[in-house]
Amino acid sequence: xxxxxxxxxxxxxxxxxxxxxxxxxxxxxxxxxxxxxxxxxxxxxxxxxxxxxxxxxxxxxxxxxxxxxxxxxxxxxxxxxxxxxxxxxxxxxxxxxxxxxxxxxxxxxxxxxxxxxxxxxxxxxxxxxxxxxxxxxxxxxxxxxxxxxxxxxxxxx
Amino acid sequence: xxxxxxxxxxxxxxxxxxxxxxxxxxxxxxxxxxxxxxxxxxxxxxxxxxxxxxxxxxxxxxxxxxxxxxxxxxxxxxxxxxxxxxxxxxxxxxxxxxxxxxxxxxxxxxxxxxxxxxxxxxxxxxxxxxxxxxxxxxxxxxxxxxxxxxxxxxxxxxxxxxxxxxxxxxxxxxxxxxxxxxxxxxxxxxxxxxxxxxxxxxxxxxxxxxxxxxxxxxxxxxxxxxxxxxxxxxxxxxxxxxxxxxxxxxxxx
Numbered sequence: 001x002x003x004x005x006x007x008x009x010x011x012x013x014x015x016x017x018x019x020x021x022x023x024x025x026x027x028x029x030x031x032x033x034x035x036x037x038x039x040x041x042x043x044x045x046x047x048x049x050x051x052x053x054x055x056x057x058x059x060x061x062x063x064x065x066x067x068x069x070x071x072x073x074x075x076x077x078x079x080x081x082x083x084x085x086x087x088x089x090x091x092x093x094x095x096x097x098x099x100x101x102x103x104x105x106x107x108x109x110x111x112x113x114x115x116x117x118x119x120x121x122x123x124x125x126x127x128x129x130x131x132x133x134x135x136x137x138x139x140x141x142x143x144x145x146x147x148x149x150x151x152x153x154x155x156x157x
Numbered sequence: 158x159x160x161x162x163x164x165x166x167x168x169x170x171x172x173x174x175x176x177x178x179x180x181x182x183x184x185x186x187x188x189x190x191x192x193x194x195x196x197x198x199x200x201x202x203x204x205x206x207x208x209x210x211x212x213x214x215x216x217x218x219x220x221x222x223x224x225x226x227x228x229x230x231x232x233x234x235x236x237x238x239x240x241x242x243x244x245x246x247x248x249x250x251x252x253x254x255x256x257x258x259x260x261x262x263x264x265x266x267x268x269x270x271x272x273x274x275x276x277x278x279x280x281x282x283x284x285x286x287x288x289x290x291x292x293x294x295x296x297x298x299x300x301x302x303x304x305x306x307x308x309x310x311x312x313x314x315x316x317x318x319x320x321x322x323x324x325x326x327x328x329x330x331x332x333x334x335x336x337x338x339x340x341x342x343x344x345x346x347x348x349x350x351x352x353x354x355x356x357x358x359x360x361x362x363x364x365x366x367x368x369x370x371x372x373x374x375x376x377x378x379x380x381x382x383x384x385x386x387x388x389x390x391x392x393x394x395x396x397x398x399x400x401x402x403x404x405x406x407x408x409x410x
Contacts, residue, residue, distance in 0.1 A: 133297075
């Protein structure tokens with residue numbers, strides 16, 4: 001079959017997906033965020049499984065649309081997006097590249113200890129929690145007592 | 158009652174608890190005492206409404222009549238809702254909202270933990286997802302109950318008044334019926350009465366640290382989760398929540 005011979009490799013698809021930014025935190029990709037769970041060919045149909053960070057994450061539909069647009073632009077004609085909730089998303093799935101970019105962008109990456117290691121702006125260790133929730137469901141609101149800047153901390157779950 | 162009918166009822170209870178509480182909490186959007194709390198409440202509501210979508214979506218599937226989560230949320234009347242009376246109680250002041258959240262979160266976290274280990278993989282999957290969020294909500298509502306209870310004279314008095322008002326609504330969480338019997342027999346959900354000890358062990362120490370006194374009564378207002386009788390507050394809530402779909406059937410954006 002011609003279609004089967006010309007279909008791009010799964011690795012190629014992962015690479016394309018790694019260029020799709022998260023709509024709320026555009027410095028990291030949906031792959032960095034760990035929400036793309038599976039990419040597989042089912043005959044001529046490309047199946048992509050994604051998982052929400054939080055149950056009510058309002059960005060999910062936008063993410064689905066962005067993934068679909070990106071893959072269609074690469075010539076993928078038959079695409080099935082599946083939402084998968086099990087196993088539930090965890091911040092352990094954030095890529096190292098993603099963690100580094102978050103910090104450069106001013107968002108402290110998640111830490112198992114339950115709080116940021118340092119202020120993403122000045123690197124100060126003198127930080128305190130303002131609120132358990134921040135600008136999106138996946139972040140909490142902290143501030144630095146050294147540089148006095150508020151910042152987002154990516155909640156560890 | 159068939160196993161499917163019992164499971165449908167059970168899923169409505171899980172979905173309606175999260176839907177109605179999510180809506181109640183969302184009523185704070187733009188009105189909370191400080192910006193951080195406004196954001197926290199809105200995010201909590203968002204989690205709960207997301208969970209409601211999953212529970213009610215599965216309820217519709219199990220029912221097999223083609224009803225979606227939206228159909229179940231927006232096109233049922235008060236007597237078809239199966240949420241606990243506690244979650245339809247009005248917000249009151251900020252303290253009352255937080256006390257309601259705390260009493261619910263403690264039960265919710267225990268319940269979801271059990272469901273995640275149950276025999277139905279779809280139920281267990283939703284519960285595992287929602288359980289992480291519930292644990293986070295409980296952490297926050299516990300801290301806030303302690304902060305306000307053991308706070309100023311004014312905040313303490315308000316938190317005690319909230320506990321006195323809401324405590325009699327906590328008992329309904331542990332009142333089982335045939336639906337629960339069928340779910341427990343199938344290994345899907347725990348017997349509600351069996352969660353009481355664990356609940357008291359979570360709630361008791363937090364309230365103590367908050368310097369609040371648990372009312373000396375085990376009287377429980379009931380009727381929400383069975384649908385026998387809701388409070389007068391649910392109908393008012395639904396008129397607001399369902400208004401758009403009732404006025405403009407099928408409207409989408």
